[in-house]
Amino acid sequence: MVDINLKGMLPAAILPMTADYRPDYDAFARYLDWLISENAISLAINMDTGEGPQLTIEERRRAAEVAVEVADGSCTVVAGVMGTTTNGAVDMAKIYRDAGVDGLVVFPNAAFRNQPLDPRIPVDYHETIARETGLPIILFQLAPVFGGVNFTRETLLHLLEIPQVMAIKEASFDAQYFAFTKETLDMAGRPITLLTGNDRFITESFLLGAEGALLGFGAIGCGMVADMIQAFANGDFEAGVAMKPRVQGFADVIYADPVLDYRARCKVALAHIGLLRQDQTYVRPPLLQITPEESERLRLALEEAGMMMMEKA
Numbered sequence: 130m131v132d133i134n135l136k137g138m139l140p141a142a143i144l145p146m147t148a149d150y151r152p153d154y155d156a157f158a159r160y161l162d163w164l165i166s167e168n169a170i171s172l173a174i175n176m177d178t179g180e181g182p183q184l185t186i187e188e189r190r191r192a193a194e195v196a197v198e199v200a201d202g203s204c205t206v207v208a209g210v211m212g213t214t215t216n217g218a219v220d221m222a223k224i225y226r227d228a229g230v231d232g233l234v235v236f237p238n239a240a241f242r243n244q245p246l247d248p249r250i251p252v253d254y255h256e257t258i259a260r261e262t263g264l265p266i267i268l269f270q271l272a273p274v275f276g277g278v279n280f281t282r283e284t285l286l287h288l289l290e291i292p293q294v295m296a297i298k299e300a301s302f303d304a305q306y307f308a309f310t311k312e313t314l315d316m317a318g319r320p321i322t323l324l325t326g327n328d329r330f331i332t333e334s335f336l337l338g339a340e341g342a343l344l345g346f347g348a349i350g351c352g353m354v355a356d357m358i359q360a361f362a363n364g365d366f367e368a369g370v371a372m373k374p375r376v377q378g379f380a381d382v383i384y385a386d387p388v389l390d391y392r393a394r395c396k397v398a399l400a401h402i403g404l405l406r407q408d409q410t411y412v413r414p415p416l417l418q419i420t421p422e423e424s425e426r427l428r429l430a431l432e433e434a435g436m437m438m439m440e441k442a
Contacts, residue, residue, distance in 0.1 A: 133205050133231050133265050135296045135322045136340045136362070137170030138355035140347030141178035143395050144192060145409040152188055154195050156409050161199040163404055167352035168359075170341070171205040172196050173234060177275075178345040178392055181209040182236075183413045189221065193228035205231035207267060213239070215257050222262045232265040233258065234298060234343070237277040248284040252291075259293035267324065267343070268297040270310065279306055282313050289317040298343045300326030304333060311338040328384045328391075332373040335361040346380045348395040349402075353379070353434070375434055382430040393419045398427045402436055 142164060145156040161172055174196045175181035175189050184192070189208075196206045208225040210233045212218030222233055235258060241251050259266055268288055271277020279301050280288065288294060299310050307327060314321045325334030328346040331354065340362075342354055353376050360369035383394050396410035397419055411418065419427075431437045 131231075131265070132295065133207075134170065135232075135267070135324060136358075137342075138168060138347060138351055138358055139171045139173045139207065139324065139341060139343040140164050140167075140169050140351040141173045141176040141343060141345045142196070143348045143392065143399065144174075144179040144184070145396065145405055146180075146411040146413065148408055148411055150411055150413045152184075152192065153409050154191060156405055157192065158195050158199050160399065160404055161196055164347075164351050165200070165203055168355035169204055169347075169351055170355075171207050171231070172200055173207050173209070173343055173347075174230075175209040176234065176343075176345070177209070178348050178395065179209075180392065180413055180416075182211055183416075186221070186224065190224050190228060193225050193230055197229040207232040207234050209234045209236055210258065211236040211238075215254050218254070219258055219261045222258050222264070226262045226264055230264070232267060232295070233262065234267045234269055236269050237271050239276075241278040242273070242276075246278065246281070246284065248281075248287050251278075251280070251284060252287045255288055255294070256291055259291050264293065265295045266291070266293045268294060269300070269326075270297055271300045271326075272302045274302075275300070279303070280310075282309075285310070285313050286316060289314070289319075289321055294321065296322035296324050296341070298324045298326040299334075299339075302327055302329060304330055304337065307334065308337050328380050331376055331380060332357065332370060335369060336366070345391055345395070346383050349383065349398045349436075350376065350379055350434075379430055379434040379436075382427065389416070390419060392416065394423070394427060397424050398431060401428050401431050 145153040208230045324341045324343045325339040357372045393412045399405045
């Protein structure tokens with residue numbers, strides 16, 4: 130296993146889709162190139178933002194191949210692993226390994242919602258994926274409202290004993306639980322990178338100890354969050370906090386209620402700045418397209434954030 134640097138911005142990439150809900154891989158490649166130019170330290174593909182759970186196995190494979198080809202060593206690629214069973218998750222992880230990805234983001238399995246959760250269930254799940262692939266693993270702590278689980282301290286400490294675990298995407302959307310998780314990582318006895326997945330309190334995440342970010346908002350706001358991370362990494366807390374109005378102001382538009390519409394908002398925002406055409410901004414049903422009125426709100430938010438400066442595709 131090769132260690133990978135995860136202290137930076139890992140944007141959860143969207144996957145452009147046409148009106149018949151087919152992925153447009155050429156547009157995807159151009160978009161990933163842009164994310165790299167926006168200082169992505171790693172491309173996170175086939176996440177919820179990229180509609181990973183709604184893709185076929187072949188679509189996930191192709192997205193991984195395109196991302197690895199585009200990255201070409203300029204940054205790493207991590208891919209979302211989900212499966213109804215342990216064997217299914219392992220099969221998907223092996224597809225990614227064979228495609229050349231550098232690491233895995235392991236989604237919570239439905240079995241993790243067992244109450245009370247026996248730590249052996251998530252530990253065995255992650256250990257099997259790690260053993261069968263040998264790839265670095267990013268744990269994924271996801272708020273129950275999104276179908277995930279907030280791990281207990283006992284469970285998390287067991288997970289951190291798995292050698293391939295390099296980081297955790299903390300997306301509890303709960304600042305108190307985020308701080309609790311940071312305290313737990315400090316008990317691990319080895320460095321574990323804390324990545325914020327909390328799009329609704331980005332700045333505060335870094336003040337609470339995050340060293341990087343794996344955000345859906347990064348699909349459109351990659352560059353501005355990367356700048357914020359760099360400021361905090363340099364110890365310039367004043368500069369980092371000063372970026373909050375721009376960063377969180379725009380993130381709050383993308384992550385407005387209903388929150389799961391953020392995928393469609395990201396795609397339309399990317400069309401507004403010229404990275405996609407409008408006919409490449411579809412999301413798969415039962416997700417819905419956004420209204421023209423919301424599209425206009427996004428355009429105004431992009432202007433406010435200073436992002437309406439690119440040539441049209």
